[in-house]
Amino acid sequence: MAITAPARARLTSHPRRRHRFSFTPYALVGLATLYVLAFAAVPLVKGIDLSFTDTRLLRPTGGRYIGLANYVDLLSSGSFLKSVVTTLVYTFFCVVLCLLIGTFTAVIINREFPGRTVARGILVMPWAVPTVAVALVFRWIYNDQSGIANATTSVLGLGTHGWLTDPDYGMLSVIVATVWKITPFVMLVVLAALQAVPDELYEAARVDGSRGWTTFSLIVLPYLMPTLRVVGLLITIWSFRRFEIIWLLTGGGPVDATNTIVIHVYREAFANSRLGMAAAAGVLGLVLALVVTVVYFIIENRQSRTAGEA
């Protein structure tokens, strides 16, 4: 059958779009760019610049350039390197415990049981409570004289401890308070991911004789992994920069046991008034956080590639 010329023209030619120049996308992107520049890029550049000066809090514009002196001081001082280790320890335990407890709790409350809605509401509460209130409550719990923590350990025959005053217990106390506060967030996100697992998969696993842990590890966990990785990254970054709960509970003590990089930066800036030194500590902290993030993305890419090849 012959094709007529107009029909051929209709088939071969695309409808011609008229591109009219519009400012709208530029304006929208421009606003976002300006926002990022004003509130992230400029302060970041200023902070890096500050780190090469001896600027003090009372004279923020009166600093002199001193080269790498601040960095040399920091890297040769035991206290900063100790604060790096403290940050890594705090972050590691916060991430691991939050992921474990949050996932476990999510799996439990994903099941049908009487009062499930109420249980979910109660379990989410710590996330909703302001951090300052959490810190004050935990200060009371940990009080050496009248705290419920010592009352409980006493009754159990475990003696009393300086939860916020003994360097051996300071980090543990802060981690417990942090995990209590952050775990509900993990629980909520994992719960949402769990509800996306198709019921047919559970059914198929059951037909194949799979039960309990086997079903979870072979069927559910692979579904949860992308979610857990993202949540893990978020908690890692938050833990690196967490300030309020640590400062309000211990102020970085006892004896620097909880002196994380952020607390170190704050003390340099506001207790010792050394803004330049604080900025240098902040830059080193940023580099550390960037390293962790880059490692995360490398692992993520490798796993995506492996999954694609499979």
Next chain:
Amino acid sequence: MRTTYTVRLSAVVLAVGMALAGCSGTTAPSGAPASGGSGGAAKISGTLTFANWQWLEPGRGDKILAAVKKYETKNPDAKVVKQEITRADYEKTISTQIGAGAGPDILIVPDPFFPELVAAGALEPVDDVVQAASGLRETNNNYKADGKQMSILWEAVPYALVWNKALLEKAGVKPPTNVDELAAAAKAIKDKTGKTGFIVRHQLNEESPWWSDYSNWVFGYGGAWSDGKALTLNRQENIDALAALQKVYKSGGFGVGDDASTYRSKFAAGEVGMMIDNSSAALTVVSKAGGIKPTEIASAPLPFPKGGSAYAGFSIGINSQSKNKALAKDFLKWMLGSEAQSTMADALFPSGIATAAKPSDALTAQHPWTDGFYKQLENSSGVVIKGFEASTPQVRTIVLTEVARCLSTGTSPKEAMDAAQQKAASIKP
């Protein structure tokens, strides 16, 4: 005729205009004659912001504010407005404000903060203010820099051992006169009454005020932080002082973990037997409604062998960036007048103030517990490190970290002070 009328009308308009301008509340330029101490001819008007944590002290803040506000009676064109900042956040808040080119017109300056403010040029010299005053205490000379008077003594707050008379009686112990007795008394109170035996600041999250509190132990043992040229953190007297604190801390009667606001509240509620604290804190404690009464406590000089102690010194200064410097100076001149000083002596009771003005007899009789503080004031020193004025905060952090380590771990006092000396080695005068 018409010309004369026009001239008269113009004159009236001009006069009214000038009068209105005089009432418009504009501030006279800096250096204008003062209305204060000398009762100068020209009034200076405006609003003075006055930063002080003491506004927040129960039972004391209102009295201090009322005393300060009397300036408004002397100069009706002026207004004094309080700026409340908590003690824990005071230095960092003021630093941030001044660093940003703002800040209060008048501010109270804790002694360890003074060198830093002076180095930053944040204080306006007040030589003309003190030249017009009389009867100033020698302590005011501590607030000179390069021969210029940079601030004026606001209050010198002495320390003493304070105790709850009923609790000591119940425990069957006498007021301690040395550290061994202090440790034994603390333990006895805890064992026999279940209450905290003794407490004093001991945690880094109160670093700045803890420095003053801890210096009591060092000065009481005859120690010092420097010889003016080099730091002497690990001298034997300093080690002995830390050993003394450690002994009391581990006595079994020490209120481990409580910060100052907590243990002061507990003392007011009759839950603490003894504490070493400053006189203004003790006054706040006995001023709490429903709490321990002034007649139920007593004080004595610190139970240390050499008799020395620290005082918490606070001066009053003018922000060099203030737009109301003339008015602020006028306020200070008024404050140093004999009438205002008498009022301030009552308001800041039982602290020492800029002049030797005494509090009223009625007030002294109402608070018989102040004897120990007045005795201790005679043998007290400031806590800024001689020769290391601007580095005091850094040395403070190092020393108190090691003190905390000694208290809460097995580190010996000698090891702790040796470590502090080593860590502070790079700090130069």
